[in-house]
Amino acid sequence: MKLYSLTISEARNLLDRKEISVKDLVRSLYERVDAVEERVKAFVTITRDEAFKMAEEVEKEITEKTKVTGPLIGIPLAIKDNICTKGILTTCSSKILSNFISPYESTATSRLIEQGYVLIGKTNMDEFAMGSSTENSGFQVTRNPWNLERIPGGSSGGSASAVASDECIAALGSDTGGSIRQPAALCGVVGLKPTYGRVSRYGLVAFASSLDQIGPITKNVRDAVILMNIISGHDPLDSTSAPLPVPDFTAVLGQEIKGIKIGVPKEYFIEGMDREVEVSVKEAIKNLESLGAISVEVSLPHTGYAVATYYVLATSEASSNLARYDGMRYGLRVEGKDLVDTYMNTRANGFGAEVKRRIMLGTYALSSGYYEAYYRKAQQVRTLIKKDFEKAFQVVDVIVTPTSPTAAFKLGEKIADPLQMYLSDIFTISVNLAGVPGISIPCGFTSNNLPIGLQLIGRHFDEESILKVAYAYEQATEWHKRRPNL
Amino acid sequence: MKDVDIINVLKYEAVIGLEVHAQMLTDTKIFCSCSTKFGSEPDTQTCPVCIGMPGALPVLNKKALEFIIKTGLTMNCKISPYSRFARKNYFYPDLPKGYQITQYELPICEHGYVEIAVDGEIKRIGIIRIHMEEDAGKTIHEGEGNYSLVDLNRAGVPLMEIVSEPDIRSPREAMEYMKKLRTILRYLGVCDGNMEQGSLRCDANVSVRPAEQKEFGVKTEIKNLNSFKFVEKALEYEIKRQVKILEEGGKIKQETRLWNSERGITESMRTKEEAHDYRYFPEPDLVPIIVDQKWIDEIQASLPELPDIKRKRFVSEYGLAEYDADLLTSERPLADWYEEAVRLGGQPKAVSNWIMVELMRLLNEENKSIEGCTLKPKQLVDMFKLIEKGTISGKIAKTVFEEMYKTGKDAEDIVRDKGLEQISDEAAIDKAIDDVIAMHPKEVERFRAGEEKLIGFFVGQVMKLTKGKANPKMVNELLKKKLS
Numbered sequence: 004m005k006l007y008s009l010t011i012s013e014a015r016n017l018l019d020r021k022e023i024s025v026k027d028l029v030r031s032l033y034e035r036v037d038a039v040e041e042r043v044k045a046f047v048t049i050t051r052d053e054a055f056k057m058a059e060e061v062e063k064e065i066t067e068k069t070k071v072t073g074p075l076i077g078i079p080l081a082i083k084d085n086i087c088t089k090g091i092l093t094t095c096s097s098k099i100l101s102n103f104i105s106p107y108e109s110t111a112t113s114r115l116i117e118q119g120y121v122l123i124g125k126t127n128m129d130e131f132a133m134g135s136s137t138e139n140s141g142f143q144v145t146r147n148p149w150n151l152e153r154i155p156g157g158s159s160g161g162s163a164s165a166v167a168s169d170e171c172i173a174a175l176g177s178d179t180g181g182s183i184r185q186p187a188a189l190c191g192v193v194g195l196k197p198t199y200g201r202v203s204r205y206g207l208v209a210f211a212s213s214l215d216q217i218g219p220i221t222k223n224v225r226d227a228v229i230l231m232n233i234i235s236g237h238d239p240l241d242s243t244s245a246p247l248p249v250p251d252f253t254a255v256l257g258q259e260i261k262g263i264k265i266g267v268p269k270e271y272f273i274e275g276m277d278r279e280v281e282v283s284v285k286e287a288i289k290n291l292e293s294l295g296a297i298s299v300e301v302s303l304p305h306t307g308y309a310v311a312t313y314y315v316l317a318t319s320e321a322s323s324n325l326a327r328y329d330g331m332r333y334g335l336r337v338e339g340k341d342l343v344d345t346y347m348n349t350r351a352n353g354f355g356a357e358v359k360r361r362i363m364l365g366t367y368a369l370s371s372g373y374y375e376a377y378y379r380k381a382q383q384v385r386t387l388i389k390k391d392f393e394k395a396f397q398v399v400d401v402i403v404t405p406t407s408p409t410a411a412f413k414l415g416e417k418i419a420d421p422l423q424m425y426l427s428d429i430f431t432i433s434v435n436l437a438g439v440p441g442i443s444i445p446c447g448f449t450s451n452n453l454p455i456g457l458q459l460i461g462r463h464f465d466e467e468s469i470l471k472v473a474y475a476y477e478q479a480t481e482w483h484k485r486r487p488n489l
Numbered sequence: 490m491k492d493v494d495i496i497n498v499l500k501y502e503a504v505i506g507l508e509v510h511a512q513m514l515t516d517t518k519i520f521c522s523c524s525t526k527f528g529s530e531p532d533t534q535t536c537p538v539c540i541g542m543p544g545a546l547p548v549l550n551k552k553a554l555e556f557i558i559k560t561g562l563t564m565n566c567k568i569s570p571y572s573r574f575a576r577k578n579y580f581y582p583d584l585p586k587g588y589q590i591t592q593y594e595l596p597i598c599e600h601g602y603v604e605i606a607v608d609g610e611i612k613r614i615g616i617i618r619i620h621m622e623e624d625a626g627k628t629i630h631e632g633e634g635n636y637s638l639v640d641l642n643r644a645g646v647p648l649m650e651i652v653s654e655p656d657i658r659s660p661r662e663a664m665e666y667m668k669k670l671r672t673i674l675r676y677l678g679v680c681d682g683n684m685e686q687g688s689l690r691c692d693a694n695v696s697v698r699p700a701e702q703k704e705f706g707v708k709t710e711i712k713n714l715n716s717f718k719f720v721e722k723a724l725e726y727e728i729k730r731q732v733k734i735l736e737e738g739g740k741i742k743q744e745t746r747l748w749n750s751e752r753g754i755t756e757s758m759r760t761k762e763e764a765h766d767y768r769y770f771p772e773p774d775l776v777p778i779i780v781d782q783k784w785i786d787e788i789q790a791s792l793p794e795l796p797d798i799k800r801k802r803f804v805s806e807y808g809l810a811e812y813d814a815d816l817l818t819s820e821r822p823l824a825d826w827y828e829e830a831v832r833l834g835g836q837p838k839a840v841s842n843w844i845m846v847e848l849m850r851l852l853n854e855e856n857k858s859i860e861g862c863t864l865k866p867k868q869l870v871d872m873f874k875l876i877e878k879g880t881i882s883g884k885i886a887k888t889v890f891e892e893m894y895k896t897g898k899d900a901e902d903i904v905r906d907k908g909l910e911q912i913s914d915e916a917a918i919d920k921a922i923d924d925v926i927a928m929h930p931k932e933v934e935r936f937r938a939g940e941e942k943l944i945g946f947f948v949g950q951v952m953k954l955t956k957g958k959a960n961p962k963m964v965n966e967l968l969k970k971k972l973s
Contacts, residue, residue: 087544100543107537109544208543212773242548242775320773323576326587327541331639346580369578369768378770 006031025077099353109206126161156186181431188406188456199438203238261295266399283447322365406456519647520547531640539645541585561598591622615654807837830866
């Protein structure tokens with residue numbers, strides 16, 4: 004048996020039955036990493052020494068029974084490189100943070116540490132999470148394990164690719180406009196963006212603060228549920244985390260979906276969408292109906308403005324969030340003849356083209372004289388988009404859409420055309436603007452054997468409904484069992 | 490600027506508005522739990538939040554919010570039930586995040602006023618707004634090297650910015666207004682008001698206009714006014730400078746100017762065209778501040794009695810003179826000290842006199858405030874009792890008081906240890922009088938010849954001989970008896 008191909012719950016069983024040790028599991032994963040990473044390039048940092056140290060500690064705790072058993076004890080996970088891990092490089096795949104070792108631990112990973120997880124490595128991403136293909140990494144290009152000539156999606160392309168190629172049991176990503184769901188869809192794995200405020204952002208390096216959320220990328224829905232149970236919940240260190248109780252998400256696994264109302268937004272099935280994607284998603288909706296769900300057409304009338312709205316708001320926040328990378332306290336510093344020169348040298352050398360483009364866009368949108376026309380207007384449209392969802396959710400429990408308009412595209416195919424690239428997130432962006440939860444699950448393959456994702460969207464703080472439907476669908480289908488041939 | 494005629498200045502009216510920054514006296518910073526203590530080693534009071542580490546997030550200190558609401562209520566402001574933070578974006582090495590978290594569109598306090606007294610007239614100065622923000626770090630230029638250092642201990646210390654209406658008409662009024670703010674802030678315990686350490690800072694907007702004109706003239710902003718004196722001096726200078734330009738047919742340039750205290754002038758810092766575009770936008774890392782009326786009411790109920798009201802009460806309740814009441818209420822601890830002494834049985838006017846004359850003198854000598862004073866009100870009252878009982882004279886009491894102040898010992902112990910009890914024994918005083926008469930036969934003769942004012946001389950001699958301890962009343966009576 005190949006231990007690296009296990010899911011969290013499968014590995015849990017074997018560990019609890021003492022059929023394998025944590026070290027066996029970790030060793031197997033690094034064997035896999037050694038075998039495929041050269042081709043996949045999912046990791047920015049591989050934390051082999053730390054992982055074996057963590058494994059040893061966890062095993063000690065298991066034998067000494069100092070740790071109460073939990074689902075995550077000894078489970079090796081990969082973490083996106085924009086989530087701060089104490090004492091370990093946290094680069095955001097940016098040259099400007101290429102030497103940044105975080106002095107503190109993010110809340111999300113602190114909760115994983117409490118549960119005894121093992122860190123396999125930090126995964127590659129589009130620089131500062133800005134991109135949809137992971138090609139904007141300042142370090143390397145990650146490949147899609149289903150076809151090494153294709154992109155894994157982004158920006159959590161490293162995490163999705165690492166999960167899909169069995170280089171970790173599961174991973175954490177972050178999602179600002181689709182950065183968990185789109186790469187999950189393109190890599191044939193499960194990716195959940197929680198409701199804004201469900202998971203603490205403390206220690207998540209900010210791209211767009213009002214949109215960013217950390218979430219799991221896993222091999223199946225059950226594993227997503229396991230991780231959600233651990234990382235969710237109010238954090239006094241994040242004012243925007245919701246002071247709400249967190250339900251036990253495992254309770255929804257296996258619940259019937261008979262009678263549940265699923266909304267199909269007409270604006271999401273548009274001209275120009277990939278034919279194979281459309282067919283798969285429609286097939287999936289039929290499948291859900293066969294499980295007892297009732298599908299209803301709904302309208303999200305402001306969908307057409309989502310991408311524009313997103314690129315005003317996200318870049319505005321980013322232009323401010325990225326101001327701290329000035330070469331004064333940490334990270335890259337390129338000296339110049341005076342202060343302004345040092346700022347300019349540092350930022351000119353440290354940031355990649357896409358990051359610079361977005362800083363400029365955002366700076367422009369916030370500038371005096373343009374603020375009303377861009378930032379304020381975009382905020383107003385955001386409210387309208389949110390209301391679209393609220394209205395739809397008065398009628399339906401879950402909304403179903405494709406995750407991405409196409410399957411994985413070729414490396415370099417869209418990198419020269421930012422607008423084409425931005426459209427990769429056309430189906431995922433509204434979810435962030437509205438702050439609602441969304442999950443992508445595998446729902447088919449193209450004729451080229453590339454995965455296709457189905458997106459389920461829920462009400463605010465109702466991850467339970469989308470997880471319930473996702474799990475029911477997963478149980479009724481085989482897509483999630485397919486693995487790439489590496 | 491001697492060439493500006495005083496008459497010219499009088500033809501014009503100054504219009505002044507002040508922006509006052511006050512560091513709040515919270516124990517911890519506004520968005521993290523680092524200490525706000527002043528004067529520690531550089532960068533020892535920092536954390537990922539206030540140092541602007543990637544991924545760190547701010548969380549509002551509730552105490553800072555309470556402090557600003559207190560201030561707003563005291564300054565008659567409307568407290569907004571919904572307000573929020575904004576980011577002010579600019580690059581500077583002492584600004585770790587590249588933006589300052591402040592309030593912009595929706596400040597917490599608006600539409601208030603304070604009253605100042607100028608030449609006996611009460612004048613109301615409007616407050617446009619009071620908002621919260623974080624302080625920046627401190628840039629230190631030292632040594633010969635081509636570099637500066639930054640200390641981030643101050644980064645994230647809570648500030649409130651109090652913005653006045655352009656209601657101020659003279660440098661004198663500006664200073665009185667500043668003093669008034671300082672007194673209120675200190676009364677509330679929300680700011681120590683220390684201008685030297687920068688806990689209270691002031692920028693001034695100033696313009697001039699011909700006395701009969703309604704529209705405001707073009708204004709300049711003066712930065713770096715870190716003492717009451719500088720507020721007055723800089724405004725005086727700037728008004729004259731502007732009048733001179735206008736009188737010479739010139740135009741005032743809208744700009745930011747810096748007060749140079751060494752040269753006593755204001756200097757151009759940047760023009761309007763060079764002004765920053767701060768690109769304010771709502772701070773997405775902090776949720777809007779929702780304040781419920783119940784909490785505002787609780788804070789209102791907890792407000793201390795304010796100086797103006799206290800002063801009036803001191804006059805009516807204790808029969809003090811306006812001037813004395815004003816001084817005694819200038820600082821809350823001093824007023825508290827006074828009232829404690831009165832409560833313990835001290836005669837109100839006597840307590841006031843002893844504070845105003847003796848205690849203030851001793852404190853001033855050491856450049857100390859009442860807070861640093863070890864002498865307790867009870868000790869003063871106990872000393873009064875010794876005077877009443879005749880154990881010590883009023884004169885000796887001054888010595889006793891100074892000793893109490895310096896050593897912290899009680900009056901009774903000092904009197905006993907130093908043998909300062911008043912001599913009321915007739916025989917002992919008689920003896921001293923006899924000695925004095927024997928020593929000064931000429932003066933006795935002159936007295937008996939009718940030079941009665943010499944009685945003072947004899948009293949003095951007797952007191953000298955008894956080291957001031959003789960009961961002065963008895964000395965007087967016995968002397969008259971013996972000399973006649």
